[in-house]
């Protein structure tokens with residue numbers, strides 16, 4: 001990130017960033033607990049959720065005040081920065097409110113399911129003249145992906161030629177819609193492969209074949225997404241929502257001199273009683289626990305004026321949503337769709 005987010009904030013004690021949380025679901029609760037108990041220099045001062053009881057319970061657990069309205073939380077003088085962990089469709093409007101209030105924000109992915117909404121956020125941040133938004137693409141902080149990125153280039157596997165991604169969820173607790181698979185789930189691969197390869201996409205295609213028995217009528221699961229970058233690298237993504245056996249993310253990069261693969265973290269292989277194997281995580285909260293905490297610590301450090309610029313920007317969020325929307329066009333049409341990006345504003349260079 002070319003600039004630190006916002007500006008070093010000065011607080012009642014000068015030491016702590018007081019974070020207001022919007023959304024007390026799975027990921028919001030995980031973030032709140034990290035901020036309260038695992039991230040230095042931070043506290044959770046406010047919690048809003050559409051479910052008032054859920055907001056109250058989490059606020060009590062982390063020592064925060066429950067709020068009845070998100071806008072009141074955003075405007076509160078006891079909130080220095082905002083973490084948006086609400087449902088996807090609410091992100092853009094809440095990010096716009098944070099920008100209007102001048103509050104630094106960590107926005108969970110996606111910035112918006114629709115590119116027009118994501119663009120409104122980017123335009124508002126550019127108009128404000130300073131970077132306030134960091135996107136919750138936490139895989140950029142994952143030690144596995146960082147190690148994989150270090151393998152690329154002359155000292156490692158050479159120039160990347162093909163990337164194979166596997167992204168499997170255990171089930172679809174919030175329901176399965178193929179287009180949401182692209183804007184909510186595969187959005188991670190749309191971002192992390194840009195970050196790994198440090199280049200943009202030129203086209204996207206989506207293949208569908210036989211769907212599993214747990215797939216709702218009219219939907220497709222798994223999907224096979226095939227992108228090509230502007231330099232010609234092929235990026236393949238298998239997205240399987242109802243994989244049933246567990247949560248698994250794998251990324252293999254094959255280059256001109258070799259190949260490197262990032263598997264499912266440092267999980268122990270147990271050999272006992274005539275069997276050998278590993279426990280498989282149920283959720284992303286387990287597989288990416290370090291990444292989430294490292295991302296939050298980086299955000300807080302940047303806001304405190306201690307940390308170097310890092311993390312995905314609102315522009316990265318906008319680009320990921322553009323690619324997801326082109327993938328939806330490819331899914332609907334069955335043909336390869338070009339990915340043409342607008343010019344990147346200077347604020348994001």
Ligand code: ISE
Pocket residue numbers: 169184185188284
């Ligand atoms: C979820 O919202 C996440 O962000 C997880 O990282 C991802 O693996 C999962 O598929 C999404 O539903």
